[in-house]
């Protein structure tokens with residue numbers, strides 16, 4: 001209902017859940033950005049496009065979940081960009097468009113199960129984003145940062 005959803009904000013330190021150690025770093029948005037989200041947007045995994053600063057636009061998967069840091073009363077929004085970056089980009093401006101929903105949040109019985117679910121999410125995101133109606137949002141003027 002809220003999609004596509006365009007959003008831009010600073011990348012902040014997450015809660016070090018070790019996403020990077022899993023090979024799946026997630027760029028966290030600041031609390032302020034998260035609070036600007038529609039409060040009734042469903043938690044779960046989404047796909048869309050993302051761009052750091054005025055860099056290239058890449059495919060992404062995004063999770064909207066409950067933030068353990070705030071006793072799960074606040075949401076967290078974390079973007080995994082499907083691209084290998086040379087360096088971290090904390091403090092930079094991340095622009096995203098959220099296009100579609102993949103699945104709800106789940107609890108996994110093992111780390112292996114979690115990682116393979118995320119790998120499937122990434123494959124699903126890639127397939128969806130190759131569809132012409134989704135691909136066209138990559139060229140949206142939103143990603144050409146105004147000064």
Ligand code: ADP
Nearest residue numbers: 013014015016019020025026027081088089090
């Ligand atoms: P944190 O708990 O601080 O969010 P993560 O392990 O989730 O730590 O790593 C996230 C950080 O990794 C991002 O803020 C960003 O600076 C960096 N990073 C490097 N490559 C990527 C990528 N492909 N997608 C998202 N973040 C990335």
Ligand code: MG
Nearest residue numbers: 014026027028
């Ligand atoms: Mg993170």
